[in-house]
Amino acid sequence: MNKIEKIYTLLYKTYGPQGWWPFMNYEDFYHKADYSFPKDEAQVFEVCLGSILTQNTSFNAVVKSLENLKALNALSPEAIINLDIDAFKLAIKPSGYHNQKAKYILSFIDFFQELKGSIPTREALLNVLGIGEETADSILLYGYNQPQFKVDAYTKRVLLELGLIDEKAKYKDMKKLMQDALRESVRDEKELVAVYQEYHALIVCHSKNFYSKKPYGLSCFLKEALI
DNA sequence: AACCAGGACGTGA
């Protein structure tokens, strides 16, 4: 078992399944370790919407925005583009960057509607304004159940603290590190997707405990466990 | 009061 697998095993034992993606319908949210989501096109879009809104923003703030949209009955692509732009910006204001994100979401809706239910390629997603590597992988992993590991600032912080990367490691490097380490042992495609989904969620959970305040990694139990 | 949150883009070296 390599270090990346050891970290996963430890985190899973400690925190258990995280039940990502947290959908607005929170009955589903509490069915953790259920990987049959998204159930329909509406939930796929909800993941996409949340993936954009959560850029450099806590998900609690995103939930507020989604609730605002739900109150306006505007959680669908059609409803959003028919909504007054200022009303839309006001609804997503709790998530920050509302001017940018409104533009990003509208450009994504164009793209999403052209898909007509098909699975987007990563390259196509990256060509949409406002969708970078992490958001693309978030949409593919949680919205379309594609085996794309989602790296974020927490992931880099943890890997750096554990000495598994250096400061100038790029997104692509960290993603390859994680995927290469897991692909060997997890052969089944569906299980691989489930592991990727849980792993990122577990890193977020763990990092909220040990990697949010400086100095990062204080009393993080992963450090001694990997020696 | 500073710092961080499940980042991406535009610009100039």
Place this chain on the structure above:
DNA sequence: TCACGTCATGGT
């Protein structure tokens, strides 16, 4: 390619 400023609200 890459470092840096900008975008904005909310919680600790």
